[in-house]
Ligand SMILES: NC(=O)c1ccc[n+]([C@@H]2O[C@H](COP(=O)([O-])OP(=O)(O)OC[C@H]3O[C@@H](n4cnc5c(N)ncnc54)[C@H](OP(=O)(O)O)[C@@H]3O)[C@@H](O)[C@H]2O)c1
């Protein structure tokens with residue numbers, strides 16, 4: 001069987017995750033990593049090319065996995081690359097997904113390519129489970145809890161506070177709320193009250209601890225109004241316990257099948273590495289993109305539009321026999 | 325919008341679940357229930373017809389939901405009905421699914437109908453999650469735990485023991501094993517040791533309790549070799565606590581995203597009523613069958629072959645905006 005050939009665009013956390021993840025898929029083959037930086041700056045044993053060379057690979061790469069940032073990179077990179085390549089991205093700016101879809105769909109249809117957008121876990125697997133749960137249990141409520149997990153944006157915000165040397169912020173769902181949904185209790189859910197913000201930080205020498213704590217707790221948008229826990233730790237503890245990128249969360253739906261009977265639908269992830277797992281999802285959707293393009297199913301596709309069997313390297317017959 | 329019209333074939337637990345479940349779906353409409361018994365024997369306010377009248381509904385029913393038993397009814401009913409109708413079933417005889425698929429696929433292709441098989445939760449949602457988890461985390465192990473839930477077959481077996489008046493048997497996963505997988509510990513799993521069998525029974529007057537207990541614990545295939553707990557209760561307790569049909573379970577996969585990092589993928593159901601929830605899944609797939617047939621996507625389809633958006637009454641644009 002001819003392998004599906006893959007290019008990685010952008011070599012950050014996600015790009016590195018895709019690079020290692022591809023090693024677990026015998027039907028996929030990495031052709032190269034494409035970066036805006038000088039190729040020889042990247043520490044890797046995979047082939048690296050400058051992004052300007054991408055066009056030379058038009059006929060050798062089946063699917064590009066776009067690993068740029070959702071804020072600045074994907075909105076410009078994705079529509080441009082979908083002109084020449086089948087693509088997959090993990091675009092996670094929820095409000096802008098419909099616009100991103102429309103742009104990609106137009107480009108992909110005009111150029112006979114397939115562009116799979118917003119894969120990963122949220123958007124991605126969480127979205128899928130929101131859909132399944134709601135379609136199956138129309139009478140009910142869906143709840144999403146994020147974490148325990150590292151929030152990059154909030155960690156950055158803490159690091160900018162005067163007197164902070166190193167910091168991480170974990171978003172942690174309130175267990176009693178998760179348990180309430182699990183145990184079929186009613187819950188008056190709002191995202192803010194359902195999570196707490198847990199900060200671990202190393203102080204600068206001579207920093208004013210009281211002032212640091214206050215600056216964080218009162219920071220608008222990021223911490224103000226949230227239950228926030230701040231723990232001061234030393235450098236050694238920080239280095240030992242807080243350099244990973246764990247994340248995860250739960251999507252749950254409580255639904256009534258009749259007035260008397262409740263069903264709880266639950267989907268959860270517990271990830272040592274957010275970018276590696278996001279990469280793993282993206283890789284499965286890259287396989288799907290390759291198959292869809294072969295079938296001339298062109299245009300933009302979301303996780304909602306792709307039959308599950310496309311994600312697997314196994315053929316439909318094997319799947320029915322082994323997994324149904 | 326024209327509603328999709330539905331017929332229910334067979335009026336047991338599942339058929340009744342579909343009847344009530346359809347009330348939650350504004351885009352679906354029940355035309356009638358079809359039974360092998362005398363129609364006036366069935367207690368319901370829905371229209372009931374003898375199954376011999378089905379053919380008269382060829383042009384008024386879009387999709388038939390087949391609610392017969394997997395053992396004896398579905399293997400004969402499904403291929404016959406797929407000649408005239410689009411169908412959905414919950415066929416759960418895992419070993420025979422490939423054969424059932426081949427038979428249905430032939431009939432459905434020859435007659436331009438769509439036949440969706442083996443929906444429900446296992447097979448069905450559990451199968452879907454086994455597929456997603458394995459495709460995303462190729463390096464790992466999948467574990468299925470069933471229950472806590474009522475096992476019809478085992479309850480029947482206990483009831484046949486001399487001295488037993490009423491009985492129920494719940495299959496209960498061993499919590500320490502579930503927790504081990506959740507907590508990223510390794511687990512040497514086998515189905516038998518992962519579950520215990522919990523029996524509640526009411527004795528006949530003058531029954532020999534010791535003999536009853538022994539007959540159950542040593543019953544080959546059903547209980548022998550399993551950790552079995554037997555509790556004797558009185559009739560009032562039985563009537564109060566043990567007349568429902570709860571079920572559920574968990575599909576989990578522990579996967580390595582790199583040698584260092586683990587991801588735990590988890591899908592769980594906790595159902596007050598197994599047949600009502602199975603019905604709810606089947607109803608969503610009946611919607612999908614209606615859409616597929618309209619698009620002339622004929623033949624047999626499993627849950628692996630159907631894009632998630634087909635299950636929802638919302639259109640793809642709404643789905644992207646609200647759920648992605
Ligand atoms: N859907 C989901 O569930 C999900 C989950 C997690 C993340 N995501 C998305 O994934 C996106 C990418 O995340 P990420 O963690 O990989 O972001 P990142 O590490 O900041 O990388 C983003 C881009 O920045 C450039 N870059 C990386 N390291 C650099 C360095 N040392 N110096 C200069 N440039 C560097 C790379 O492009 P060049 O190689 O071209 O320089 C890279 O593609 C996020 O924006 C997020 O939206 C989605």
Ligand SMILES: NC(=O)c1ccc[n+]([C@@H]2O[C@H](COP(=O)([O-])OP(=O)(O)OC[C@H]3O[C@@H](n4cnc5c(N)ncnc54)[C@H](OP(=O)(O)O)[C@@H]3O)[C@@H](O)[C@H]2O)c1
Nearest residue numbers: 334335336337338359360391392393394414444445446447
């Ligand atoms: N995939 C899954 O996750 C899943 C989960 C649960 C169940 N299932 C499947 O669903 C199937 C149906 O389950 P069920 O609980 O609905 O079975 P059931 O109650 O035994 O009904 C099966 C059939 O028996 C007939 N029947 C029912 N009550 C009767 C009565 N009082 N007297 C005479 N006949 C009667 C009905 O046909 P008529 O109306 O024509 O007489 C009915 O369609 C099971 O075999 C199982 O395989 C699948």
